[in-house]
Structure formats: C-alpha cells, structure tokens
Amino acid sequence: xxxxxxxxxxPEENRDPVDSEKKTREGNPxxxxxxxxxxxxxxxxxxxxxxxxxxxxxLNAYYGSFKAVTDVSMEIQANKVTALIxxxxxxxxxxIRCLNRxxxxxxxxxxxxxxxxxxxxxxxxxADPVIIRRRVGMVFQKxxxxxxxxxxxxxxxxxxxxxxxxxxxxxxxxLRQAALWDEVKDxxxxxxxxxxxxxxxxxxxxxxxxxxxxxxxxDEPASALDPVSTQKIEDTxxxxxxxxxxxxxxxxxxxxxxxxxxTGFFYIENQGDPGQLWEFDETEKMFSNPERKETEDYVxxxxx
Amino acid sequence: MRETMIKLxxxxxxxxxxxxxxxxxxxxxxxTIGFFRKExxxxxxxxxxxxxTTGSFGILPLVYGTLTATIIAVxxxxxxxxxxxxxxxxxxxxxxxRWLKPALEILAGIPTVVYGYFAxxxxxxxxxxxxxxxxxSFNALSAGLIMGVMxxxxxxxxxxxxxxxxxxxLREGAYALGxxxxxxxxxxxxxxxxxxxxxxxxxGISRAIGETxxxxxxxxxxxxxxxxxxxxxxxxxxxxxxxxxxxxPRGSVQYQSIFAVGSALFxxxxxxxLISYWFVRRFREVY
Numbered sequence: 001x002x003x004x005x006x007x008x009x010x011p012e013e014n015r016d017p018v019d020s021e022k023k024t025r026e027g028n029p030x031x032x033x034x035x036x037x038x039x040x041x042x043x044x045x046x047x048x049x050x051x052x053x054x055x056x057x058x059l060n061a062y063y064g065s066f067k068a069v070t071d072v073s074m075e076i077q078a079n080k081v082t083a084l085i086x087x088x089x090x091x092x093x094x095x096i097r098c099l100n101r102x103x104x105x106x107x108x109x110x111x112x113x114x115x116x117x118x119x120x121x122x123x124x125x126x127a128d129p130v131i132i133r134r135r136v137g138m139v140f141q142k143x144x145x146x147x148x149x150x151x152x153x154x155x156x157x158x159x160x161x162x163x164x165x166x167x168x169x170x171x172x173x174x175l176r177q178a179a180l181w182d183e184v185k186d187x188x189x190x191x192x193x194x195x196x197x198x199x200x201x202x203x204x205x206x207x208x209x210x211x212x213x214x215x216x217x218x219d220e221p222a223s224a225l226d227p228v229s230t231q232k233i234e235d236t237x238x239x240x241x242x243x244x245x246x247x248x249x250x251x252x253x254x255x256x257x258x259x260x261x262x263t264g265f266f267y268i269e270n271q272g273d274p275g276q277l278w279e280f281d282e283t284e285k286m287f288s289n290p291e292r293k294e295t296e297d298y299v300x301x302x303x304x
Numbered sequence: 305m306r307e308t309m310i311k312l313x314x315x316x317x318x319x320x321x322x323x324x325x326x327x328x329x330x331x332x333x334x335x336t337i338g339f340f341r342k343e344x345x346x347x348x349x350x351x352x353x354x355x356x357t358t359g360s361f362g363i364l365p366l367v368y369g370t371l372t373a374t375i376i377a378v379x380x381x382x383x384x385x386x387x388x389x390x391x392x393x394x395x396x397x398x399x400x401x402r403w404l405k406p407a408l409e410i411l412a413g414i415p416t417v418v419y420g421y422f423a424x425x426x427x428x429x430x431x432x433x434x435x436x437x438x439x440x441s442f443n444a445l446s447a448g449l450i451m452g453v454m455x456x457x458x459x460x461x462x463x464x465x466x467x468x469x470x471x472x473x474l475r476e477g478a479y480a481l482g483x484x485x486x487x488x489x490x491x492x493x494x495x496x497x498x499x500x501x502x503x504x505x506x507x508g509i510s511r512a513i514g515e516t517x518x519x520x521x522x523x524x525x526x527x528x529x530x531x532x533x534x535x536x537x538x539x540x541x542x543x544x545x546x547x548x549x550x551x552x553p554r555g556s557v558q559y560q561s562i563f564a565v566g567s568a569l570f571x572x573x574x575x576x577x578l579i580s581y582w583f584v585r586r587f588r589e590v591y
C-alpha cells in the first residue's frame with residue numbers, strides 16, 4: 001500500500017470488526033460519495049456503505065505468449081452493475097479475472113496495464129494480490145463450495161480475514177442477501193455439497209458477501225443454473241449494488257439488459273486476434289442505439 | 305476363435321491371482337486351526353508371555369513389538385509425508401514436481417534389507433553416541449525411525465495424488481476470498497483431500513505392519529511385553545522369519561504357531577484396508 005492514505009480495504013482496517021471499518025469508510029475523504037439509502041433500519045449493517053469504483057486503462061492479458069485481451073480501458077462506476085457481453089472466447093472471463101488478480105493464478109498467465117481500485121493501483125509492485133482479492137471478490141461460473149458445512153462455507157472467508165463480530169449474524173445476513181437463507185436455515189451444519197447447483201451458487205455468492213468486499217466480480221454466475229435460481233440471483237442484484245459495485249459477465253442479453261447500468265461489449269474482429277472492448281456505454285444506449293454496427297448485430301441477436 | 309483364445313487367457317490370468325490369494329488364505333487358515341487344536345485361543349490372544357520353547361504362546365509381546373515400531377514409523381512418516389505432498393502439489397513448480405515425485409518414489413524401491421542394515425549400523429550407533437547412551441544394539445526406535453523413512457514415499461505419493469486431484473476451482477474460490485496460499489492449502493485443499501490422505505496413511509501403516517527385514521535385522525528377537533523403545537523387541541514378522549530360518553521341525557506346535565501369527569497379521573492388515581476402504585467411500589467428495 002506504500003504511502004497511500006489508508007483506504008477502506010487496508011489490511012489493518014479489514015481486520016477490524018464491522019463497526020470500526022464503517023467509521024473509517026465514512027470518514028475517508030478518498031471515498032466516492034456514499035449513496036443515500038432510504039431505509040436506514042434495514043437488515044444489513046453495511047448497506048449504507050458504498051462500493052468502490054475501478055478504473056482500467058490499456059489492460060493487456062496474456063496466457064504465456066498468447067495475447068487474449070488487448071488495450072481495454074473502462075471506468076467501472078461505484079454502486080452500479082456493469083455487464084460484460086460478447087461472443088464466446090472473446091476475453092470477457094480473462095478480462096474480469098484481471099480485475100482482482102485472479103488471472104495470474106493460472107500458470108504462465110499475466111496481465112499488463114493499469115487497474116485502480118479507488119486510489120490503489122492493483123498491479124503496483126507493492127500491491128498484495130491477497131489484499132486486492134479481499135477487496136474485490138469473485139463468483140465463478142461453476143459453483144465451487146468448499147468441503148465444509150453451509151455455515152462454515154460462509155464464515156470461512158470472514159474468519160481468515162480476521163472478522164471478530166457476531167459470526168452467526170454475519171452468516172445469516174450474507175445468506176439472506178444471497179436469497180438462500182430460507183432454504184438452508186434449518187441445515188446450516190450440513191455439507192455445502194448437498195445443495196442443488198443453484199443453491200450452491202447462491203452459497204458462493206453469500207460466501208463472497210460475508211467478506212464484505214467493495215467490488216464483486218461475477219463470471220457468468222447463472223450460466224449453469226435453472227431459470228428459478230437465475231431469477232433469484234438476478235433479484236439480489238438491485239440490493240447488492242446498494243452496498244457493492246458489481247461487474248458481471250453474461251451470455252444472456254436479456255439478463256444484461258435487465259440488471260445492468262453499464263454494458264461493455266467484447267469482440268474479436270479477426271479470428272486469432274486478442275479480444276477487445278468494442279463498445280462501452282450505459283446499458284440503455286447499448287441496447288437501443290449503439291455506436292457500432294457489430295454491437296447492434298450482437299445485441300439484436302444477429303450473431304453470437 | 306483367436307478372440308476366444310485371448311479372452312480365455314486373460315480370464316485365466318485374472319482368476320489365477322484370485323485363486324492364489326484364496327489358496328494362501330486357505331493354507332493359513334488350515335494350519336492355524338491345527339495350531340489352535342493344540343493351544344488355547346484365549347491364551348494366544350490374551351497372554352503376555354511368548355516363549356515357544358516352553359510352550360507359552362501369548363501373542364501380545366509380538367503385537368507390542370510390531371505396533372511400537374509401526375507407531376514410531378507413523379510419527380515420522382505422517383508429518384513428513386504430508387508436508388512433502390503439500391509442497392509437491394501446491395508449491396513446487398511443474399518442472400520440479402516432474403523430477404521430485406519420481407525421485408521420492410525411488411525411495412520406495414530401496415530394498416528393505418538395506419534399510420535394515422542402515423538402521424543397525426548407522427541409526428542405532430548414531431542414537432547411542434548423540435541421544436541415548438543406553439540404547440540396545442537391537443531396539444525398536446531405530447527400526448521404527450527407518451521404517452518411517454521407508455513409508456514416506458507411500459504416504460507422500462498417495463497423498464499427493466489426492467491433493468493434486470482437488471479441483472483448481474476450489475483453490476480459486478479460496479483465493480477470491482482473500483485467502484493466502486498457506487490458508488488455501490491447509491484449510492481448503494487438504495480437508496478436501498482428506499479421504500485420500502487417510503487412505504495413504506493407512507496404506508503406509510499396512511506396509512509397516514507387514515514389513516519384515518527391517519525389524520528382523522534392527523529390532524532383535526526378544527519377545528518382551530511392555531518394553532521401552534530403546535530395548536530390543538520381536539515383531540510378528542521377525543518371529544516368523546526366526547522359525548522358518550531355524551531348525552524347527554515341520555508339524556510341531558512351534559512350527560504351526562507361525563501360521564497363527566501370520567493369520568493375526570493378515571487380520572490386522574485386512575482390517576486396516578477395510579477401514580481405509582470404508583473411509584474413502586464415506587468421506588470422498590464428489591466435485
């Protein structure tokens with residue numbers, strides 16, 4: 001973190017209980033304005049806390065010598081849902097994994113460029129990927145619950161990050177936010193593997209929420225789910241963006257149109273080229289009156 | 305016609321190994337029954353005195369010798385093997401792993417007789433001059449320690465397979481919550497591979513219990529109940545070697561006693577294998 005002013009996700013701050021973290025966040029001048037929420041007495045203690053915006057410039061992502069994504073620049077607005085759409089294999093998943101330094105977990109993979117989270121350059125030399133990932137959580141395409149009980153699946157991330165508050169409360173709140181509480185409240189001690197695919201995915205969302213990151217990345221979270229589960233996950237979005245910034249990769253155009261505020265369209269012009277951000281704008285404009293022809297063709301379902 | 309012949313040959317080979325096992329068990333059982341016609345099974349299982357020349361057949365001293373060496377071996381092999389497995393799977397680079405794992409498995413190829421002499425001529429003198437001046441020339445400690453080294457490859461290699469098989473998505477899920485590599489390895493990956501790790505350890509224990517040369521050479525031939533690991537003891541397998549290599553006449557009680565001891569060994573390893581089988585099935589995670 002160097003000499004950067006202590007920002008909300010600073011490791012020390014993160015190890016504090018929710019209350020003191022909240023104080024730090026609200027009193028932090030570098031924070032984006034915290035959105036006003038009408039219902040202050042609402043269920044989440046952290047609901048009045050904002051997400052953090054991200055700024056990406058000239059990002060390139062590689063797998064060894066293969067360049068998968070080229071020159072992406074994008075402003076990700078705090079407390080908004082940003083959807084990433086585009087044909088298969090055009091680098092959306094690779095790109096989103098660069099936003100919390102998960103890309104480099106794959107052997108041989110690396111990224112170049114500048115990505116900032118608030119004031120923090122997440123690719124700075126002294127930036128610790130572990131701390132970045134605490135601040136920028138991720139939900140994956142395939143549900144990947146841990147071989148632990150439902151309760152421990154949610155509690156584990158908070159525990160390793162030094163959470164010292166009321167764990168039962170945090171688990172319940174996270175499961176409620178992920179629209180899973182009612183289905184699992186009587187069997188919290190059972191294994192997470194016993195849940196259906198859709199429930200497992202919501203468990204993974206709850207687990208991410210329990211860490212209270214500032215940004216949540218979702219890589220096609222509903223791609224393997226039934227419509228009811230998809231609906232439930234979509235329903236949580238509006239709630240989520242009150243407290244978090246959300247970036248979601250999706251193949252489902254209707255889903256992008258329904259839930260997102262901004263949409264980025266990724267496209268590969270010629271076979272074998274790296275993917276690039278072809279167009280990025282407010283969702284409404286992207287779906288009604290995009291600037292570029294390929295975007296229009298894609299959102300109207302003419303290809304892809 | 306050709307196809308039928310090949311199928312027949314393959315079937316014969318498959319059944320041959322099963323029949324051989326079955327035959328061995330039958331012989332073992334047959335001779336054991338013969339032994340228990342002459343000696344009391346209750347005394348065999350409960351007496352703490354083993355003195356075949358005077359007609360005392362209480363197996364507990366032999367079991368004690370075997371278990372003492374085995375427990376020492378597990379104390380050595382469990383932490384070393386598991387840590388080696390975690391290192392190989394989670395920390396070593398792909399290239400290094402490609403070299404290290406076969407190198408580790410070569411340890412399993414060292415003849416146990418060599419281990420035995422190593423324990424007798426190097427470990428025991430070393431322990432005597434540095435740690436325990438009173439240690440016997442034959443003792444359970446050096447046999448157990450070297451047996452631990454012997455089963456490290458089994459424990460490490462089989463555990464490593466289990467740990468390596470944990471899906472990458474589980475590790476990524478932990479990383480995405482801000483877990484460090486160590487937290488991910490110890491709290492997510494190892495628990496997910498637990499059934500395989502337990503199977504590896506049980507396999508190692510089975511090998512230690514059945515191990516013969518090391519205990520024969522380095523642990524001695526004194527069937528003592530409740531001795532210290534610094535003293536000589538006799539393992540079950542070492543007793544069998546002693547009788548087979550000696551001049552005990554066939555058909556005598558003493559000769560038949562080795563089959564009873566062999567049966568006891570068989571029951572012990574079979575039980576362990578069943579526990580391992582049950583554990584793997586019970587706790588295997590389906591991803």
